[in-house]
Amino acid sequence: MITLYHLEKSRSFRIVWLLEELKLAYGLDYDLISFNRDNKTYLAPKELKAIHPMGKAPILVDDSLPVGEQALAESALIIEYLLKTYDREQKFYPADDKAWRDYTFWMHFAEGSLMPPLVMGLILSKACEKSPFFAKPIARKLKDGIGKMILNNNVSSALELIEQSLAKSPWFAGSEFTGADVQMYFAVAAARERTVLPSAMTATRAWLDRCESRAGFIKTVEKVGTVF
Template identity: 40%
Template sequence: MTLILHHLETSRSMRILWLLEELGLDYELKTSQRDPKTMFGPADHQKLHPQGSWPLIQDGDLTLPESGAIVEYVINKAGAESWRRTPDQADWPDYLRWMHFAEATLQPYLLMHLVFSKLPKQAPAMARPIVSKVKEGVEGFIINPKVELYMKMIEAHLTGKDSFLEGGLTGADVMMIFPLESVFARIDDAGKKYPNTKKYVQGIHGRPAFKAALEKGGEYKLAPLQD
């Protein structure tokens, strides 16, 4: 039975679409658009799974949300040994670290950055000066220092590399690409501050499989990363 990927435009599910293209698995793509006002996906998506989130895959009787879980499932289904690491391999801890770092550590601060960037415009006119001050405070004392700390670490790690682990792309790269795309889309001067990381992201965006995913997946505002 063909695997089904439920994809939402400009979302985490693009990395699953990219992975499917890289591994050459047969799949059916079902794409949803965001509401232009709320930016949410269709509410009836929750009928497929109570979590109501994207990406979501269906494979026979299985319905599975969560990017990390889907990445592991797809790699195992494809038997793509080079795209994963196992406990008997020396770099397995690094694989686990980057697989989880993407969503557990970096992405929450990028989401906070996105939310706080929108608050002043959405606040009542009289409250905007106060909301703007709160935004500046949270960004200055919490969000920006953390993002800069993590990005400096990533920038150093990617020096002279085109993948997070030695030996080529793995599930760790699939997980890391979305938050890194978000950094370059939303953080001022990120391209100048983090040239190694920018080169890494552009390298992935230039891959035939990623280009194929972009063609099939509809609007994706985070790619390709320009010079």
């Protein structure tokens, strides 16, 4: 049996989505255990730490793995594991070597290059919001300074690369939807949510629409709500 430990409005949306795609394609069954974030800190509840030492979502537990090795963390590993184990006709796996290189590149790019500056921007904004009124001007200066110096350029370069890629092919690994689209969706949707995705990036916006109109995606939203 597969169990997904899901946290509201988080990266585990990816795994619910992939599980829904696998359910539609093969009838794969799974259990979903959902948690809310802490109201004040927005962090995950401590129950997640009891399942995996990192205590972050997503966590997938597969009873068919050896005892002591059943809890998997990190979205990319979970996606790879689900495809390797349950996508028996390789419907969501890259079809050839070129597609595999693109797939692997974007699989790492999501968490390695796009999420870090987005998360850092979010943390700085929250620090500004939460700082006492007399410290706000300093906090704002710090946020704007770091944004200008590092974060904005990194986000822009990443989004430009994404736009160029999606102008050439409908999905990240070529002509077919793969696990790389699931992995990238959260990061690109986060950029849109933070209003840093330019409206002129039409290929990226069309890809977001393509993702959001898939039957598996629609089922996911029915089950756990929208991603943000």
